[in-house]
Amino acid sequence: MGIGRVVIAGAGLAGLRTAERLRHLGHTDPITLIGAEPHHPYDRPPLSKTVLADPESPRPPLREADYADLDLDLRLGTRAEALDGDRVVLTTGAVTFDHLVIATGVRPARPALFDRPGVHTLRTWDDCAALRTELATVRQLVVIGAGVLGCEIAATARGLGLDVTLVERFDQPLAPVLGDALGAHVAGLHRAAGVRVLCGAEVTALKGDGRVAGVELADGTVLPADLVVVAVGSRPNTEWLTGVALDDGVLCDRTGATATPHVWAAGDIARLPHPWAPGTVRFEHWTGAIDLANTVAANLLADEPTPLTAVPYFWTDQYGRRLQALGLPTPTDEFVVVDGSLESGKFLAHFRREGVVTGVAAIGMPGPLARSRPLIGHPAP
Structure with a gap:
């Protein structure tokens, strides 16, 4: 017996991979895949790197095979507006489900201070196309936020020859994720490439009549800017949801199931119990979206759901180097x-807390990093 219609709200990586996995596992009932953007699903990581650098680079597809092979009810350019019992209300009507997978992802945080011409965020293909057009016409770029995305944008822009300033309110780039020691190493990579890195700096105002012309910091420093990119985090797209537990994302267990019957979550929007520590975590990275999508698809069809066991992993490419990290340090x-x-730029490092390995990071040592995966969440050797 089939499980009926599966509606997947969100046509990004997690949504598409859930649909693909369902078909691979033998689900033959209808699947509706809803995407707010008019484009077929595409790969986001290149948008801050190779695609941003090349004006001729096309939108990177997530699927090379024909979508007809998946036999989807594919609804692009339509947004989920509300959850009404067993119906998802759309901007173009409504669809009824037997099972719902929420995969509507996140959007960039954009404080009101940054609502001005010449200020960009980067999340979508359209964001990327608009930003790379402007990068070709300006000289001075200020990137606000030195997380993974901000660092990649700064590195790409510097590679294009722009004068780049990277502003971060924490003590080092990537510090909230990987700590100050590794963050300082990343800061050094940027400085060596000619990027001005300002840490412990708060933005208080933008300068310019109309279009942005500068960024003012709390200490009174004004940074000249022809263009500003804001990369200060994200907000889950949960406003359309009612009857589902929310807390900076959609709360679910490690099978992907929410407390609402027949409703699941996958991708950046899903907030799961931490695998080895108290509390919950939302993991906004490419492999995490795939891991949970595959888990949800399998559990939709299973008699006994199984929890996600994959170790979190992410990478970032900057200045020809790939920084890779495992775990949740x-x-x-x-x-x-x-x-x-x-100092050599090639290393393998452990993060440890109370004798337990909470994470592993590496540059230039992909093999040793991969072999370290079984250590995560276990006592240090």
Whole structure:
């Protein structure tokens, strides 16, 4: 017996991979895939790197095979507006489901201070196309926020020859994710490439009549800017949801199931119990979206759902180097280089808390990093 119609709200990586996995596992009932953008699903990571750098680069597809092979009710350019019992209300009507997978993702945080011409965020293909058009016409760029996205944009712009300033309110780039020691190493990569890196800096105002012309910091410094990119985090797209538990995302267990019967969550929007510590976590990275999508698809068809067991992983490419990380470390975890050195630019490092390995990071050592995966969440060797 089939499970009926599965409606997937969100046609990004998690939504598409859920649909693909359902078909691969033998689901033959209808699947409706709803996407707010008019484009077929595309790959987001290149938007801050190779695609941003090349004006001729096309939108990177997530699927090369024909969509007809998936036999989807594909509804692009339509947005989920409300959840009404077993119906998803859309901007173009409504669809009834037997099972719903919420995968509507996140959007960039954009404080009101940054609502001005010449200020960009980067999330979608249209964002990328607009930003790369402007990058070709300006000289001075200020990037606000030195997380993964902000650092990648700064590196790409510097590679294009722009004068780039990277502003971060924490003590180092990536500090909330990987701590100060590794963050300082990343800051050094940017400085060596000619980027001005300002940490512990708060933006208080934008300068210019109409279009932005500068960025003012709390200490009174004014940074000249022909263009500003804001990369200060994200907000889950949950406003359309009622009857589902929310907390900076959609609360679900490690099978992907919410407390609402027949409703699941996948991708950036899903907030799951931490795998080895108290509390919950939302993991906004490419592999995490795939891992949970595959788990949800399998559990939709299973008699007994199984929890997600994949170890979180992410990477970032900057200046020809790939920084890779496993696990869920915190900024206060002990940081121990176990092979190579930060100075050499090639290393493997462990994050440890109370004797447990909470994460592993590496540059230039992909093999040792991969072999470290079984250590995560277990006592340090």
